[in-house]
Amino acid sequence: MKMVQKGFTLIELMIVIAIIGILAALAIPAYQDYVARSQASEALTITDGLKVAAQEYYADNGVCPLNTNSTSAGDAAIDLNTDLDGSYVAQVTVIGDTTSPAVCLFTATYKATGVAKKIQGKTLTVAGNMDAGSEVDWVCDQSMGPVAAAGMLVQDNPEVAPSACRP
Numbered sequence: 001m002k003m004v005q006k007g008f009t010l011i012e013l014m015i016v017i018a019i020i021g022i023l024a025a026l027a028i029p030a031y032q033d034y035v036a037r038s039q040a041s042e043a044l045t046i047t048d049g050l051k052v053a054a055q056e057y058y059a060d061n062g063v064c065p066l067n068t069n070s071t072s073a074g075d076a077a078i079d080l081n082t083d084l085d086g087s088y089v090a091q092v093t094v095i096g097d098t099t100s101p102a103v104c105l106f107t108a109t110y111k112a113t114g115v116a117k118k119i120q121g122k123t124l125t126v127a128g129n130m131d132a133g134s135e136v137d138w139v140c141d142q143s144m145g146p147v148a149a150a151g152m153l154v155q156d157n158p159e160v161a162p163s164a165c166r167p
Contacts, residue, residue: 043108140165
């Protein structure tokens, strides 16, 4: 009598496991970049609300607000009583460029823990030139204004920067 094989041989199972391992090795880094990029985009969401306030402040005063830590009456356009942070962003600050008062900068610093490793402690800068007219073009650009280049997300890890900020 002839014996009919039921199931897979050990070699066939090892080949399937090897294929699954190769696919996982390719997919995991791509997924980690996706998670980091989705977490990094939170900074743009937080700064969106500040853009209108900065434009109103510039229209009233002719300069960008200098500091979100100030509670002077001149900074009333920026609501300083709210926390400018999120799930992945530790803080957002507004910086006025003293050499070019028409450039408003927002810097969002990501948390040191609880976020993807590629964005931990990094900073994302959003800049807008108010002299551009009624339609201000906001860009992620470290070449505008007095912002240190160390620890910048777009420069250090452009692959995980939000799509609006990629070079």
